Structures are given as structure tokens and as C-alpha cells.
Amino acid sequence: MRRLPLVQRSMPARRGTGSRALVAALLVALALGVSGSAAAQTTAALPGPPPKPAVVDARLGLHPDKTRFVLELSDAVPFTVTVAANPYRILVDLPELIWPGGGVPMEGKGLVSRYRYAVAEPGTLRVSFETVGPAKVREAYWLPARDGHQPRLVLDLERVTPADFQRVAAAAPPEPKSAARAANATPSPAPFAPLPSLPPAQVVPVAIPVAPPVATAPPAAPKAPSLVEKPLVMLDPGHGGADPGAVGVGGLHEKDITLAAAKEAKRQLEATGRYRVRLTRDKDVFVRLRDRVAIAREADADLFISLHADSIGSGSMRGLSIYTLSDKASDREAEMLAAKENRADAIAGMDLSGENQLVASILIDLAQRDTMNHSKRFAKLALDNLGREVTLIPSKPHRQAGFAVLTAPDVPSALIEMGYLSSKQDANLLVSAGHREKLGRALARTIDAYFKWLSGAKRD
Known part of the structure; x- marks a missing residue:
């Protein structure tokens, strides 16, 4: 949020316009395992594996008819979404990320009673949202980096009746492959096991895979400076x-x-x-x-x-x-x-x-x-x-x-x-x-x- 509470409030200062990019850069540097002095010498180092994307921010927001989850990352990544019953959950699978905190369950809001993350299998991180009842993902999409924010994954969750949930389950297509697996041309494995301490899930795949822009694509032309946002x-x-x-x-x-x-x-x-x-x-x-x-x-x-x-x-x-x-x-x-x-x-x-x-x-x-x-x-x-x-x-x-x-x-x-x-x-x-x-x-x-x-x- 852009409000500056402890000084004379001014407009329209934005919360984290520059700090998010800095946090992302620091997290990526930590992933590479280099200090500030060593970072200056990386041009001469042998090429290594690319750094893992880093989580800059994660938050839940309330709207009149939905609960929104926003995950801000240093880079866009492919993801898939599934829903699970007994208990009701929404599961998001992404490549492994740098996400400080150790996966301790985090307090929920709205439809989400709590959520947490863990490595579901090598190379894949799963975010699990425990919902207060049957729910579905209304929309799932990436917002590009802009206005001082890094790329953001947005999930809009909405409440459904048990009957609607069953209809969604009956109409669900086969589980999609993530972009990373498709690139390696390997068969799609069975759905991941649920996170520890949760009963077995009845997983209903929802086809909302979204891949990041192709790495070889030409860089986008620089944008003109954004105008001051209206109050x-x-x-x-x-x-x-x-x-x-x-x-x-x-x-x-x-x-x-x-x-x-x-x-x-x-x-x-x-x-x-x-x-x-x-x-x-x-x-x-x-x-x-x-x-x-x-x-x-x-x-x-x-x-x-x-x-x-x-x-x-x-x-x-x-x-x-x-x-x-x-x-x-x-x-x-x-x-x-x-x-x-x-x-x-x-x-x-x-x-x-x-x-x-x-x-x-x-x-x-x-x-x-x-x-x-x-x-x-x-x-x-x-x-x-x-x-x-x-x-x-x-x-x-x-x-x-x-x-x-x-x-x-x-x-x-x-x-x-x-x-x-x-x-x-x-x-x-x-x-x-x-x-x-x-x-x-x-x-x-x-x-x-x-x-x-x-x-x-x-x-x-």
C-alpha cells in the first residue's frame, strides 16, 4: 500500500516501488551463493545452473465476491492448479522457488482458512490453500512486471456449492503437463501426494497452465515513464x-x-x-x-x-x-x-x-x-x-x-x-x-x- 502513516501523508507514494525489485535481486544473489564482492567476479566464473526464481511478496485479499491470492516473483514461471476434496483444498504447483519461512502454515483470509507450501517432488513446489468449504479457481493469470512490481501470479477463488464442486470434478479434463515437463518431453507423472499431515486428496485437475514468455524472445521495448496514478x-x-x-x-x-x-x-x-x-x-x-x-x-x-x-x-x-x-x-x-x-x-x-x-x-x-x-x-x-x-x-x-x-x-x-x-x-x-x-x-x-x-x- 502506498500510504505513509508516520509522516505527513502525501500522494501518491507507492509502497515498495523500488524495494520489491531490490528484494528480488538480493534473493537471487543469495540463491547463487555469492557475496557482494564475489558478485563482481561472476563474469569470469564458469557458467552454472540458473538461479531459482525468488518470492518477493505473497498476500491474500478480500473482495465482495471472491478471495484473491497474489504471488509476486522475481521471474514468471509455469504453474498448474488443481482442486482437492476431503478436506477442500486448492493446490498450485510451480517450479522450486526461494521462499523464506520454511513452509509454516500461514493465516488465511476470506475463503482460505490457511495456506502453506512445501516441495512436492524434486524440482516442484506446491502451495496448498485449505478452504472453508467447496471452492474453485475463477481465474488464474500472470500480471507482467510494471509500476515497480515484479511479475505477479493472481488467483481468484470463489465459493461454490458441493453440487457445483462435483460438476466441476466431473467435467475436469485430464491433468495438464507443466511447461517445464513438456519441454523435457517426459511423461506426466501421477498427481503429487498431498502435503504431510493432510488426509489423501481427491484431486480434480483444472486446466489453467500458464507459461512465462519464451526465453529467446526479443526484449520488450522500454516503456515510457508511467504517469502519476490518480487517487x-x-x-x-x-x-x-x-x-x-x-x-x-x-x-x-x-x-x-x-x-x-x-x-x-x-x-x-x-x-x-x-x-x-x-x-x-x-x-x-x-x-x-x-x-x-x-x-x-x-x-x-x-x-x-x-x-x-x-x-x-x-x-x-x-x-x-x-x-x-x-x-x-x-x-x-x-x-x-x-x-x-x-x-x-x-x-x-x-x-x-x-x-x-x-x-x-x-x-x-x-x-x-x-x-x-x-x-x-x-x-x-x-x-x-x-x-x-x-x-x-x-x-x-x-x-x-x-x-x-x-x-x-x-x-x-x-x-x-x-x-x-x-x-x-x-x-x-x-x-x-x-x-x-x-x-x-x-x-x-x-x-x-x-x-x-x-x-x-x-x-x-
């Missing part, structure tokens, strides 16, 4: 799916109001040409609160805005309000993040896994204070701009609370209550396309003002 705004339509949210006069559901408002705001923001915009959900689906935060962090969002419409017993209460994270909720969140066994991504751009709990707590707290200051600045600008278009609640329109969607330690976040569905006047406005257009216009002005302020803060 990413993450809009979060509250509730969805089985969670309707507040139910207002006339049977209005909050989940429908928030989705319509988010889509209109996205349309207007994208029309400016100044922002990239994503929604945590773009249809009527249920997304857990913590997953909404994870989606924003995984996407490297610069700003997170959650849209809601409240309801109370009184029909006379109406108006818009905005919430940012309270100090007490921030303190609890810092303690939770610092207490996690794996703190490698507790704050974007900093690996706290080697720090003790006290140091980690202090660093996370500092990061949160910076983020909360940015959130409060956005809230002030929002009230200035939204107040020109809509009615604000009469008392303290900027409030603080411990909403779970506001707890990202490194993404400025705000929750906007657009009105009260229990108020007939607010409800009639919120179902009006014209009113949603006014809200979107005011929100676009707010976001313009926020990033203008951020650019000025960077220069100071």
Missing part, C-alpha cells in the same frame, strides 16, 4: 444482501438507498477524470464490516467513505451527519492490531512483526492519530460542502463513534448518514434521483477540497 476513492454502500439496514417509511430499505447513492457519487467522481473509484459492493450482496475495511486496504485506497441512512423512533428528526473514529475505539483497535501474531501488514509500508507489543502499539497509535487527523479534516470539508446542498442535523453534525468500518489504521475514513428514513421528508428526498445527484455533486466538491488540502500539506 483511489473507496465508496462503501452500507448493508446489503440479507442485511437490509434501517427500514423506513413506506418500507424503504437502507441497503437500496445507499447503493443508489454510491453509484451516483461514483459516476460523478469518475466524470471529473481526477479519481479512480471503487465500491465495496456494486449489487445487493452482504459484505462483512471488517471485510469492507480489508477491501479498501487491499486496494490501496486513499480515502474510504461509508454511506448510510439512519432511522429512529421519531419522525421529526432529520438531516445529514458525518462520523469519524472515536479516540476510545482507536485505542482498542491499536491494541488489537499490536496483539496480532502476524503484524506484517498492520500498517501499510511497515513490517512490525519483529517488534514487541509495546513498540508496535506506539507505532500503530501514531499512525492512527495521523489517519484520524486526515479523517477529521475530510469531515469538516464535507460539512462545509454538503451543508450547502442538504439539511444537516441541528446538533453536532460531526460526531465520533467506534464504527467498525472506520478502523483502518492507514486509510482516512468517514461514515456519512445521509438522512433519516424514519423522516418522511428525508425518505422522499433519498429516493429522488435529483437529490442523489446533489449529494454526489457536493461529495465530489468535498473530495476535491480534501486532496487540494492534502497537496498543500505536502508542500508545507
